[in-house]
Amino acid sequence: MRPLMLRLLLCALTGQCLAAGPSEARPNVLLILADDFGYEWVGANGGLSCPTPRLDALAASGMRFERCHVQPLCTPTRLELMTGRSNVRNYRNFGLLPRDEITFGKVFSQAGYHTGICGKWQLGREPDSPQHFGFAQACLWQHTRRPPRYANPGLEYDAKERDFTQGEYGPDLLQHFALDFITSHKGRPWLLYYPMLLTHDPFHPTPDSANWDPKRRGEKGSEPANYPDMVAYLDKQVGQLTDHLQAQGELENTLLMFLGDNGSGRGLCAQTKEGPRFGGKGSTKAQGTHVPLLVHWPAGLAKAGATCRDLISATDIFPTLCEAAAIAAPTALDGVSFLPQLRGQVGHPRPWLYHWYSPRQGSDKTLIQWAMDETHKLYDDGRLYDLRDDPLEQHPLKAEGVAAEKLKAVLLQFAKARPPGLD
DSSP, X not given: OOHHHHHHHHHHHHSOOOOOOTTSOOOEEEEEEESSOOGGGOGGGTBOSSOOHHHHHXXXXXXXXXXXEOOSSHHHHHHHHHHSSOHHHHOOSTTOOOTTOOOXXXXXXXXXXXXXXXXXXXXXXXXXXXXXXXXXEEEEESSSSOXXXXXXXXXXXTTEEEEOOSSOBHHHHHHHHHHHHHHHTTTSOEEEEEEOOTTOSSOOOOTTSTTOOTTOOSSOOOOGGGHHHHHHHHXXXXXXXXXXXXXXXXXXXXXXXXXXXXXXXXXXXXXXXXXXXEOOTTOSSHHHHEEEEEEXXXXXXXXTTEEEEEEEOGGGHHHHHHHHTTOOOOTTOOOOOOHHHHTTSOOOOBSOEEEEEOTTTTTOOOOEEEEEOSXXXXXXXXXXXXXXXXTTOOSOBOSOSHHHHHHHHHHHXXXXXXXXXXX
């Protein structure tokens, strides 16, 4: 039995995960977070509006998750993803990652991984923030400032600001960083967190678009008609990454996860095998929270092309990565590892999901909480929906019966979870 497999078996039997030794073949980690990218745009999920051959290939050779629900907006999801904890415990305001939080970047760095991040930051303007949270190398947009992101962008390389004016494309520059990071750390365990710029608005042409303008500057002029091209470019970049991993001999032992940070932008409509699906970014309904989750790991998956219907939260990514790498995760996580499901086992599927959502804490104290399981959803104001018959949540039911009582107990469980003085 391979050392890593033996360590994972001991972890499952004892409940204690220890960091692997330096000579063991620990998996690399490539975590890709697409910006404003809903479940319905992936062909493998039934999307028909835009071909996504490389994402579909990941699904065919990996595992596809059908019930991944995250927060309706980017920052809340990013906090849950990076800390493995519900927003009720640590969310202070939009665009802020509290400095006292422990991220997977910090944990993997302390375990001997070479760590990097490239893409959208939006989590605090302190120059040392990426390194403070465990990412030794960083190429970011919206770190110390907010310049344009697509044509002729501004980026920060380890907090050093660089402006590009010769027709460069922001996603390409970040992609170059990602590819170089993989090459430079070949043969050593690495973790790269890649929160992409695509497919967030403004909806601008890409370099592959017929109407691409290399002289374009700024963020104005968003046109939804450009969105399919942005999806196609995202798909192409995912393919470039997998091809590069293959060429470097790193694909077999790289745990690659791809998911969205919230639903697609409002005003977008995707045709699917089940009919049209409208984007609902910012909405607490499925249009705002249901995102694709694809996992590809040839050395670690039990069965290629499998589909999992278990409920998944953004908080679950952190403990899953730790268990896959046999690294001890922090004890105070809300996430549940789904590594057993990747291994073809039943594991410990979530019986419910809980969400605490107040994105603009500093200026808008609107707070919405809800709990959901596979069939029902209950809000803290008493609205109950049967998601089987009413997925768009148009017909609230009386909050009574077995399903309601179960979800009421979940909300009650978190009633006092908010730390004093956090708001």
